[in-house]
Every structure is written in structure tokens, then in C-alpha cells.
Amino acid sequence: MSYIENAEQLTGPFGEALARGELTVQKCNSCGELIMYPKYRCPSCFGNDLDWCAVSGRGQLLTYTVLRFGAPSSFDVEPPYAIGVVRLDEGPQLTGRLHAGADGTWDHYRCDEPVVFEPADAAEVAQRPAAWFAAPRGS
């Protein structure tokens, strides 16, 4: 029986989808559970028939912060930058980055308000494969 053998196999499909501009989450083929972050076994049924599926990219911003000092040196981004925790409409939640608004700040974000997946450019995704979110247009 085959199984996911290492972290590269586990996380690779997420980064590849981001590079295509798509947000995906892991899906258990046995029980249908959507899983984020991906696991070696389904946390619900404990099966290992695991796949990936695209999601709408719509979600709710549970919380966020703007880090202004003390970025990890390996991260190689000059602060400030914003981090958010998003609960997707499909259920799973994940940590990602928040785009700044037109004024260059993150002042327009609020907890529990809607956000949408808006991929970063290819170079950014290649270096730091994270999901980026923004406030819905027109809001």
C-alpha cells in the first residue's frame, strides 16, 4: 500500500497549485473530509487515500496582525507585513498573507469580515509558497 513518504510529497501539490494561481486543500477520498493543513492520515477517518481539490478562495478573516519588527531572518521580507488566519467557506482554515490596500496599509481589515484568495506574483510564490488574501473588491 502506498503512503505519503515525506514533507515534500505532502506539501508539494499545495505550492504547485499556488504557482498556477489556484488555492487547493487536501481531500480524503474515503470520507470526503477537507483537510488543512494536509496530513499523512485523514484526521477524521484515519484513512490514507488522500487527494487535493480546488476551493472557492472565499473565506472569513478570523484574525490578523501586522508585524512591524523582528521578521525571521530566513523569511527575507522587510517589515511591515500582514499575516491573517482565514476560515474558508468550505470549512478548513489556514494562515496566509494579507495584501495591503490602495493606501499601503492594512487598516481596512476587520475580524470576521470576508476575504478572498488573491495569489501573489509568481516570483513571490516560488520563494515563499503562501496563500495571499485581500478584501473583496468594492468593499
Place this chain on the structure above:
Amino acid sequence: MSNMPYPQPGSASDAAFIGIGEIPSGKYPKRGFMAQLVEAAARAIQDSGLQHTDIDQLVLIPNLHGIPDQADLIFSRVAEELGLHGRVKSSMMVHSGGSTSDNATRAAAGLVASGQARNVLVVQSEKWGSADLTEMVDMLSVNGIPREWEGTSGLQFNAIGGLITQRYMHQSGSTPEEMASVCVALREWARLNPNAMWKDKELTVEQVLASKLVSDPIRAIECPYLADGAAAFVMTSATEARRNHDSWVRIGGSGGCVSHYSSGQDAELGELGWPKAAVEAYDAAGWGPQDADLAEVYDSYSAVLTIALEGLGLSKKGEAARDFHAKRFSPGGEFPVNTNGGLLSAGHTGVGGGMALLVEAVRQLLHRAEPERQVAGAERCIVGGSGGSYMDAQIMMLERVEK
């Protein structure tokens, strides 16, 4: 009552805290790791009334400042340093980050209860205050959070504090002034604690709010200050304790909940594992928040403490920051909380922050705190610890016992 098989009070399997030791926390670059550890251990052994040779089990709490000192702990250097080589039965390490002191208590009590150990020394030493800050930021962002998932978003520990605080303030409607007053109350307690890092420095809400934003909505003074420090305690059985002591401290019960590993995965960052752990702890102990005389609860950020106090039922939901603002938890207030000054004002000694709170709980229940901050007639204390990205909520229900 709990159906968990907790030991009968006063029995040979009922574990007892009989001694504590601590040295001052702060920036002490000349104080070495092992020197601190041996001094705290010696103070705890002396306080317990035992000889060092009575210790037959070492439970070591890890440091976070460096691998070589960690290796010294793992490979039993402490046994030799304390003159216990050839005498002590075993030397082991217990680790769960900020809740380590609670889990080390579980381990030590379990060893006593099961007859595996007679007198257990639990000891911790940390050199965070003298460590390179950039290295520590990197260590706590590359390790302790999921590298593949949250490292790519630039998460680090102050950002986790920011995420939790933002959520808490949103849910509770607490103002920046109310959040800042948590730091001020802890400073008022620290001013009464000779071991606290900030014992000589007053703090006002205005000072907190004037400090720069570090990770919105957290400001610089709301971030814990990394400190050097060491603490220790000795546990034995109630039957042993009775022989040489008029009073000791027992564990009425405990509760725990590991709610997540990654901060992005907790279903409710404004609550964490506290409500679930509290139900278990209160059921096990047969008493609850209304019966406690004081509480000592992990506080590496203000919201970490307010969330815990609400989950523990010591404040109404959403009201803990306002309770701090109304001085309810300050010296002279209705209910004493973190009487040593907590991590935010006694100093964040890594895994030792929880240890300092636990040792303060035992000190208060033994009635050995300095008179200015001793809680008169303290008999019951709720101790709360949390580790990593507040991944768990650990509760120890401590009770004073008199012969």
C-alpha cells in the same frame, strides 16, 4: 466527582510539594547556566528539609537558549553536579514548552504515586536574557511553528501574540487601555517580588500605550522580556511529608486540553483549550473558581492571560481585561492573580516562565511569600500553563494541607 483514579489525600500515593527554590530573574550575563541551576536546586532541597542525598529522581526542565546546555541536561550532568551520581535512580527531561512545569508536576507526582520515586527534584535554568535576540527570534519562528505552512507567511512569536490579541479584543470589545492595564497590574505585583526582573520600575497605562507597535495590536511593552532565571521544587509522598512538615501542598486534580499545534488551526483563538480543561480540572478537584484564593496563570501576552482567566471562570466571558482595568486582580484587589508579576513583569525565562508561576503558587500556599504579597490564609490556588503557540491549556488545582 471525577472517575479518574486520583490518589487518596494523605496516602503514600498522594504527591506533596515540600520545598521550592528560585533565584532572581533578569539580565545576568555573568551568571552561568549550570551555576543558576545548581543554586536553585540547592535552595529547593534546603527548603524541603531534605539532604541532597535524599533525592532519588531528577526531572529536568529543558532550556531554550542552546543545544550544548540541553545536551548536558539530557546526559545527566545534573546528577554529577549535585553529587547524586551513583545515588540517583534516574534523570529525565520533560518538555512541552510553557506548560512544562505542569507536565513535570504530573510526571513527578506520577512517579511518587506509582512507587517509582521517593523524593523528586524538578529543576529549570534558562539564559534567554543573555542570548542573542535575533537568534532567539529565528529559533522560535523556524521551530515551534509549522515551517512548511506558517514559516512561508513570516510568522514568529510576537505575531502569534498579535493574532490572539486581535481576536480577543474583537470578541470582547476590550480597549487598548484595558489591555494595557493587564501589564500594569502584573507590574504592581512584580514590585513586591524581590525575584522579579522589573521589581524596581513602575509602569503606567500611558507608558504602555506610548510604546511602539510591534505586531498590531501589541505594543513593545506588551511583549514579554526575555530573562535569565532558575527555579526548582521537591516532591515527595504525603506520608513522607507528614514526618517532617506541618504543612505541604497537594494536587487536588488537574485538567488539560491540547487544542492545536499551529495557531492557524485553532477553531477559536479567543478561547483556546481553557474551557474544556477547566471542566476536567474542576470535576477532578471537586472545587472551582469560586473556591480559589488566588491563581497563577501563564501570561506571555496580556490576551493569553485574559483568555485563560475567562476560560477558567475567574472572569465573565469578555470581561477579564476590564476586570484588570478595575484593579480586581491587582495587589489589594478582590482576587490575586500572578502574584510574582508573571512572565510580563517577572521576566520570560523561556520554559521557566510557567515554572516561576508554579513555584510562586506553592510558595503562597506554604505561606512563604514576602509579607507584602503573601495572600493571607491562602489554601487553594489554580495554576494554569500553556505552551508553544498556546497549543495547550494545562491546569493544576493546588491545595494547602496541614498536618
